[in-house]
Amino acid sequence: MDIVVLIKQVPSTANTRMDPETGVMIRDASETVLNPLDEHAITEAARIKGRFPGSTVTAITMGPPAARRVLLEACARGADRGILLSHKAFGGSDTLATSRVLAATIRKTGGFDLILAGEKATDGETGQTGPMTAAFLNLPVVTFVNRLDVEGDSIVARRIVEEGEEEVLVRLPALVTVVRDINNPPLPTVRQYVIAKKIIFPVWGPQDIGMEEADAGLKGSATRVAKIFSPRLSRNTTYMEAGNEAKMAAAATAILEVLKGRDLMKKGEGHGN
Amino acid sequence: MEIKGNIMVLAEVRSGNVHSVTYEMIAWGRRLAEKTDVLVDCLVLGTGEGDFEELIRGGADRVLVVSPGMPDSRLATPAASLLVSAIRGERPDIVIAPATTYGRTIMPIAAARLGTGLTADCTDLDIDPKDSLLMQTRPAIGGNIMATIKTPRTRPQMATVRPRSIKPLPADTGRRGEVVRKDYSLEGEWQERFISFIRSEEGDANLESAEIVLTGGKGIKSRDNFKQLAELAGLMGAGLGATRDAVEAGWAPFSCQVGLTGKTVAPKVYIAAGVSGKIQHLAGMITSDYIVAINEDPKAQIFKVADLGIIGDAPMAVQELTRAFKSHSEKGEGA
Numbered sequence: 001m002d003i004v005v006l007i008k009q010v011p012s013t014a015n016t017r018m019d020p021e022t023g024v025m026i027r028d029a030s031e032t033v034l035n036p037l038d039e040h041a042i043t044e045a046a047r048i049k050g051r052f053p054g055s056t057v058t059a060i061t062m063g064p065p066a067a068r069r070v071l072l073e074a075c076a077r078g079a080d081r082g083i084l085l086s087h088k089a090f091g092g093s094d095t096l097a098t099s100r101v102l103a104a105t106i107r108k109t110g111g112f113d114l115i116l117a118g119e120k121a122t123d124g125e126t127g128q129t130g131p132m133t134a135a136f137l138n139l140p141v142v143t144f145v146n147r148l149d150v151e152g153d154s155i156v157a158r159r160i161v162e163e164g165e166e167e168v169l170v171r172l173p174a175l176v177t178v179v180r181d182i183n184n185p186p187l188p189t190v191r192q193y194v195i196a197k198k199i200i201f202p203v204w205g206p207q208d209i210g211m212e213e214a215d216a217g218l219k220g221s222a223t224r225v226a227k228i229f230s231p232r233l234s235r236n237t238t239y240m241e242a243g244n245e246a247k248m249a250a251a252a253t254a255i256l257e258v259l260k261g262r263d264l265m266k267k268g269e270g271h272g273n
Numbered sequence: 274m275e276i277k278g279n280i281m282v283l284a285e286v287r288s289g290n291v292h293s294v295t296y297e298m299i300a301w302g303r304r305l306a307e308k309t310d311v312l313v314d315c316l317v318l319g320t321g322e323g324d325f326e327e328l329i330r331g332g333a334d335r336v337l338v339v340s341p342g343m344p345d346s347r348l349a350t351p352a353a354s355l356l357v358s359a360i361r362g363e364r365p366d367i368v369i370a371p372a373t374t375y376g377r378t379i380m381p382i383a384a385a386r387l388g389t390g391l392t393a394d395c396t397d398l399d400i401d402p403k404d405s406l407l408m409q410t411r412p413a414i415g416g417n418i419m420a421t422i423k424t425p426r427t428r429p430q431m432a433t434v435r436p437r438s439i440k441p442l443p444a445d446t447g448r449r450g451e452v453v454r455k456d457y458s459l460e461g462e463w464q465e466r467f468i469s470f471i472r473s474e475e476g477d478a479n480l481e482s483a484e485i486v487l488t489g490g491k492g493i494k495s496r497d498n499f500k501q502l503a504e505l506a507g508l509m510g511a512g513l514g515a516t517r518d519a520v521e522a523g524w525a526p527f528s529c530q531v532g533l534t535g536k537t538v539a540p541k542v543y544i545a546a547g548v549s550g551k552i553q554h555l556a557g558m559i560t561s562d563y564i565v566a567i568n569e570d571p572k573a574q575i576f577k578v579a580d581l582g583i584i585g586d587a588p589m590a591v592q593e594l595t596r597a598f599k600s601h602s603e604k605g606e607g608a
Contacts, residue, residue, distance in 0.1 A: 036534055095393075099385060122533055124413070126393035128381040131349070135385035140350050140464050143378045156468065161374040162482065163287065164473040166347060171464035180534070181527060222390030226401075226408065227421040235564070235580045242567075242585030245593065251583045252593035255544065255565055256601065258581060259509075262541050262563070264485055265601070 001055040001150065003045045004106055005079060006117040006133065007038040009063050009070040034070040037118025039077065040178050043185040045116050046078025048150055056080050058112075060105055062090055062098060068201050075196035076188035083109070087205030092218030095128040101216050102129070103136035104209040114155070115175040119144055127177070134175035142170055146181040277311050278366030278429065282333065283356065283380070284317040285371050288470070291323050294371045294482075296331040296441035301369055301398055301434055303332040303442060305407070308400040314363065318355050321454075329450035332442045336452045337363070347375075347470070350463035353382035358457035360387060365429050367407050369398070372433035384431050390424035391431040396438045396539070396560060407432070412560060436482055437539060480529065483512030486540045486558070488531055489524070490516035492547020492568055492587040499524035502546060502591050508598045514538065516554050532557035547587030550575025 012031040042059065049055040059074035061067050062085035071082030085101055093101065106112060115134070120127035127143070134141035146165070147158035150172075157176055158167050188196075206213045214220060242248040259265050282302040285292040295315065302313035315333035317325065321340035328336045339355050356379055360368060368383075370376035372394040384391035392409035396419075399408040406423045407430040413420040424430040480486065487506040493499050499519065506513040515525035517532060531538055533553040543561035548554060550566070550573055558564070559578055566579035567590045576582040583590060 094390065095381070096385060096388070096390060124393075125537075127377050128384075128391060128393055131378055131381035132385040132391075135353070135382040141378070141382065142465075143349070144374050159374070162479065164471050166470040167468040168348065169466040169468055174464070222384075222388070222427045223392060223422050223424050225420050226423045228413075229419050229421075235578060237576055237579050237582045239571075239576075239582045239584060242583050242590070245589065248583075248585050248589050248593040249597070251567075251585065251590065252597040254581065254583075255594060256597055258542060258563060258565065259485065264510075264541060 001052045002112045003057045004115045005059045007061045008035045008121045009067045010035045010123040035121045039185040041116040042077045043183045076192040082201045084201045084203045089213040094221035094223045097220035099132035102133045104211045108209045113172045119177040130177040141175045143177045279312040281365035281368045282315045283370035289320045294436045299332040300439045325452040330444040339455045348465045353379040356383045368429045368431045372435045376433045389427040392422045395432045395434045480512040484541045485511035487511040487544045488514030490548035491518040498588040
């Protein structure tokens with residue numbers, strides 16, 4: 001099995017705090033991490049590699065030069081090699097342009113059975129890059145996967161959807177986006193990092209993947225951000241002191257009134273599910 | 274002047290039936306159509322059965338039914354392929370779909386095939402009076418910033434729209450429209466086979482679409498108290514949420530987690546019991562219509578985003594709410 005994992009570096013949320021005046025989130029942009037769901041994608045790739053000796057795992061990321069750090073982490077977590085897509089022509093890519101770049105890279109390197117990606121990244125939260133990349137490669141895609149089994153030349157994937165879970169059988173090659181439930185990524189060991197550090201990551205631009213510069217970056221993007229604004233964060237809070245049972249009972253009544261006022265009490269008949 | 278394309282609304286088809294979220298999407302389509310003077314076409318893929326007239330009463334001008342012996346509407350490749358054929362045939366100016374697992378899977382495939390832009394999980398749509406472009410507004414960076422996105426050069430302008438971002442229109446029995454059978458065919462083959470669907474027994478599968486969400490945090494203090502909170506959620510008809518702390522304490526499964534690494538919810542009423550309001554949690558619920566916070570620490574950050582702030586013990590609030598709900602049901606008011 002030759003597996004590709006699409007990964008992304010995202011701003012860390014660990015040190016995020018809120019501006020008490022404006023309610024705006026302040027984060028240290030210099031601090032980035034591997035997108036949390038991508039840890040699960042890499043762990044899944046490593047698990048499959050373990051089952052099929054001789055498999056390879058290639059991590060691909062697009063980003064600034066510093067994004068090689070997430071490739072290093074991917075290799076410490078089980079990838080064999082990494083490719084960094086970093087070039088000024090890639091800057092400002094929307095999901096369409098990003099997917100075009102990723103698809104061109106996969107086409108260039110070629111010969112893969114399975115492509116894995118996190119269902120979405122914590123910064124953009126679009127979940128579009130996986131399915132779009134699959135579409136550019138003319139591959140089937142299975143999204144929101146929480147269980148994956150390779151069986152012969154196919155996979156059986158279980159997806160978590162609104163009202164339950166569904167299973168599909170897909171002939172390989174295919175692209176799969178995973179959710180957090182799929183596995184528990186172990187922390188990489190120091191030894192794994194030491195080995196990963198010896199891996200050299202090629203840095204590719206548009207020429208290396210046979211792509212016109214105009215198809216990538218802002219030029220190759222179909223969407224434009226027209227406006228950015230802060231939503232209503234601080235509300236006119238009504239406070240109720242509820243330091244004893246009588247006061248709490250009054251607070252409970254106030255909550256019931258809120259629900260009644262919004263016509264939400266009709267379904268209140270304890271149906272238990 | 275060139276003929277303006279219509280607004281195409283993709284119906285959500287689940288297990289062969291048109292799901293109610295479709296009516297919300299039609300309501301968005303109607304709102305946009307009022308400003309652009311075009312038709313709202315509701316596209317139903319993969320099922321030929323259903324009360325399509327109801328979609329017209331819900332605000333659609335035409336219902337386009339495409340069901341060429343499709344094996345299963347759930348498979349992404351054939352569904353996306355039909356969507357692409359329908360878009361090529363109908364040439365809509367705008368295509369919207371619900372931001373469900375269905376819409377969020379097949380819309381990106383279609384957008385990539387058509388080489389056009391797609392904006393995910395919009396909470397507001399409008400038409401810019403200056404350039405007539407679709408203004409697609411969505412929360413970014415965990416709901417802390419709103420971004421308005423446009424698709425200036427390519428067509429159609431595509432967006433997935435968050436469920437519950439609009440109310441469906443009241444059914445208008447006098448509305449007239451057309452139900453049109455379209456025979457767009459499936460091109461090519463697909464390598465997917467549907468195996469099974471297992472309906473979830475747990476209520477949390479619907480957490481993201483619940484109208485009320487009741488979330489417990491560390492301030493619930495014990496597993497037993499959390500169980501009571503879960504029972505209260507059932508009594509209220511609320512989705513059960515949990516903070517990361519509560520999940521890590523083993524009080525609730527990860528599927529209940531609300532926040533940056535868990536689910537994003539935007540119910541009509543969000544009740545946070547014993548939740549401190551870390552930014553990671555706020556990111557998952559900040560766009561809720563009305564927020565009730567219960568916490569014994571008056572300085573807890575959760576109060577900054579609350580409409581109603583109750584300063585007190587969260588387990589006690591669970592008890593009192595349970596009592597209040599039971600007496601409400603006994604009075605028969607809810608029947």
